[in-house]
Amino acid sequence: MKLGVLALQGGIVEHVHMLRRAAERLGVSAEVIEVRKPSHVEGLRALVIPGGESTAMYRLGKRTGVAEPLREAILEGLPTLGTCAGAALLAKEVEDRQSGRKYEPLLAVADFKVVRNYFGRQRESFEAELEVKGIGKFRGVFIRAPVIVPRSDSVAVLSEYKGEPVMVKQGNVIATAFHPELTSNTKIHEMLIEMAR
Amino acid sequence: MMLSQRDRLVEVGFDAIVTFFYKLAEAADKLKEEGLWTYLPDPSETLREVATGTLRVKLGFPVYQKGGVIMDVTNTEQAGIAEDAGAVAVMVLDKLPYDIRKAGGVARMADVNVIKEVMNSISLPVMAKVRIGHFVEAKVLEALGVDMIDESEVLTPADEKHHINKWQFKVPFVNGARNLGEALRRISEGASMIRTKGEAGTGNVAEAVRHMKTVMRELKELTAMPEEDRVLKAREMGVSYELVELAVRLRRLPVVNFAAGGIATPADAALMMWLGADGVFVGSGIFKSEDPRQRAEAIVLATSLWSEPEAVLEAQSMISERKSMMGIDIRTLKPEELLQVRGE
Numbered sequence A: 001m002k003l004g005v006l007a008l009q010g011g012i013v014e015h016v017h018m019l020r021r022a023a024e025r026l027g028v029s030a031e032v033i034e035v036r037k038p039s040h041v042e043g044l045r046a047l048v049i050p051g052g053e054s055t056a057m058y059r060l061g062k063r064t065g066v067a068e069p070l071r072e073a074i075l076e077g078l079p080t081l082g083t084c085a086g087a088a089l090l091a092k093e094v095e096d097r098q099s100g101r102k103y104e105p106l107l108a109v110a111d112f113k114v115v116r117n118y119f120g121r122q123r124e125s126f127e128a129e130l131e132v133k134g135i136g137k138f139r140g141v142f143i144r145a146p147v148i149v150p151r152s153d154s155v156a157v158l159s160e161y162k163g164e165p166v167m168v169k170q171g172n173v174i175a176t177a178f179h180p181e182l183t184s185n186t187k188i189h190e191m192l193i194e195m196a197r
Numbered sequence B: 001m002m003l004s005q006r007d008r009l010v011e012v013g014f015d016a017i018v019t020f021f022y023k024l025a026e027a028a029d030k031l032k033e034e035g036l037w038t039y040l041p042d043p044s045e046t047l048r049e050v051a052t053g054t055l056r057v058k059l060g061f062p063v064y065q066k067g068g069v070i071m072d073v074t075n076t077e078q079a080g081i082a083e084d085a086g087a088v089a090v091m092v093l094d095k096l097p098y099d100i101r102k103a104g105g106v107a108r109m110a111d112v113n114v115i116k117e118v119m120n121s122i123s124l125p126v127m128a129k130v131r132i133g134h135f136v137e138a139k140v141l142e143a144l145g146v147d148m149i150d151e152s153e154v155l156t157p158a159d160e161k162h163h164i165n166k167w168q169f170k171v172p173f174v175n176g177a178r179n180l181g182e183a184l185r186r187i188s189e190g191a192s193m194i195r196t197k198g199e200a201g202t203g204n205v206a207e208a209v210r211h212m213k214t215v216m217r218e219l220k221e222l223t224a225m226p227e228e229d230r231v232l233k234a235r236e237m238g239v240s241y242e243l244v245e246l247a248v249r250l251r252r253l254p255v256v257n258f259a260a261g262g263i264a265t266p267a268d269a270a271l272m273m274w275l276g277a278d279g280v281f282v283g284s285g286i287f288k289s290e291d292p293r294q295r296a297e298a299i300v301l302a303t304s305l306w307s308e309p310e311a312v313l314e315a316q317s318m319i320s321e322r323k324s325m326m327g328i329d330i331r332t333l334k335p336e337e338l339l340q341v342r343g344e
Helices: A012-026 A054-064 A067-075 A085-090 A187-196 B014-027 B029-033 B055-065 B076-085 B097-103 B112-121 B135-144 B180-188 B206-224 B227-237 B241-250 B266-274 B292-304 B309-317
Strands: A002-006 A031-035 A046-049 A080-083 A091-096 A110-116 A126-132 A136-142 A147-150 A156-161 A164-170 A173-176 B050-052 B069-073 B089-092 B126-131 B148-152 B173-177 B193-196 B256-258 B280-282
Touching: A002 A012, A012 A031, A012 A187, A046 A067, A046 A085, A046 A187, A054 A067, A054 A085, A054 B292, A080 A085, A080 A187, A085 A091, A085 A110, A085 A173, A110 A164, A110 A173, A126 A156, A126 A164, A126 B055, A136 A156, A136 B055, A173 A187, B014 B029, B014 B055, B014 B241, B055 B256, B069 B076, B069 B292, B076 B089, B076 B112, B076 B292, B089 B112, B112 B126, B112 B135, B126 B135, B135 B148, B173 B180, B180 B193, B180 B206, B180 B227, B180 B241, B193 B206, B206 B241, B206 B266, B227 B241, B266 B280, B266 B292, B266 B309, B280 B292, B292 B309
Parallel strands: A002 A031, A002 A046, A046 A080, A080 A173, A091 A110, B069 B089, B069 B280, B089 B126, B126 B148, B148 B173, B173 B193, B193 B256
Antiparallel strands: A110 A147, A126 A136, A126 B050, A147 A164, A156 A164, A164 A173
16 A cells, blocks of 8 residues: 655654554555655555645645645545644645734645644643544644634544644544654554555 | 655654653653753653643654755844745844854844844744853743754854753754764753754855765764774763664664755755755855845755755756855865854
């Protein structure tokens, strides 16, 4: 099974590591590739969009032309996990909490709004015990993290922190405000691979 | 070449690195209780329900800068240009390194009001520099809320002998290094990220190349050595043997490692990535050129897509060599004018 990590910028190798380990745990034989050109999208069974700076990834996604085929593949049902800035790339609506400035979405495939830097700056970055539906306890690592607010009933909230949605799922798309790849817990990556099986 | 083919982090994983430091700290816990050792993280932070400024959060922050370009800026206008071009963060300075060289005198932390203005004007992380060993400048920046502190040789050192004990901060630090020993010493002091020193403000990439190659070569040499020689080497470098073993196991620095000092063109940036950098800092190279907008965007493109020659070609064709900063040949600098020798 061919799994991809969007490799424009950000925490790429961390996700490659987690996908390999998750596949091993599930007994799935998987090849993990880095996706940075339109030709890399073909044959993918699941995709991770890592965290990074969403403005940087937006520019690179447009310039490389990788955004268009990815958008089509996700709309056709490609199981996709977006973490932090990755969630912002999937969202139909993106804004910054402090300035209120709106950002053009890159892929615009999911009915949620991502509010960037919701929990503050790096000084306020934190880790916290979360409860994730279908998984249980999960150590959430939040780095200048956003919240992910559903815009329709078809978006299920899988986890909340202090009443704010930090993990959601809509059909084939999962989005987290936190970074599972900074822990040793592969459950969320396993969830993604299960969707591809 | 794919990142995952050359980066051992793919096999080892981020968590193993965080766990390593906590284990080391637990072993030293007794000493810490007696106040004999503060140079390590606090393992109890992993047990707290909610915790800010943990090691995981500090080492995690630079992970999301990887493959990106951090740009030196001196005002909100330049910060806006950097954000539009796709920078992953900005570094606020009072003067660009090239101008620091020309001005002479004592170079200090930037004006906190300017840093604040920049923080309010863009959504990117904002970094700022403090003088080597200047604990209070760093506490000021932490109170201000900057996202990362660069304890930098570009400013005039405040302490000729010591660096800041960075374990005592919730905000992560980046430090410069010319070789593996310097890099590991800074990590021992709590740095969450390393960059080459290069020779800032020259527009000459040669020193950054030398420093990146030295770190890589020394890592290879360590890997090939018998264990007892590594013990000796750890002692020579003045770092714990455990940290040396971690670097050997990873075959890379255990924290994010950027290139800095003299990067002026997209090809320079791609060269540093090819040599093993996780990303680049560009100082005078952008705003001392005559085409900062195009150049900033071109360097972002070349840094991310360094492994695709046609993308680097495209990036290089976005700029004109006639508009590059003039640059300074390092051989014409007097020994006392070199910034890289500050703070070993």
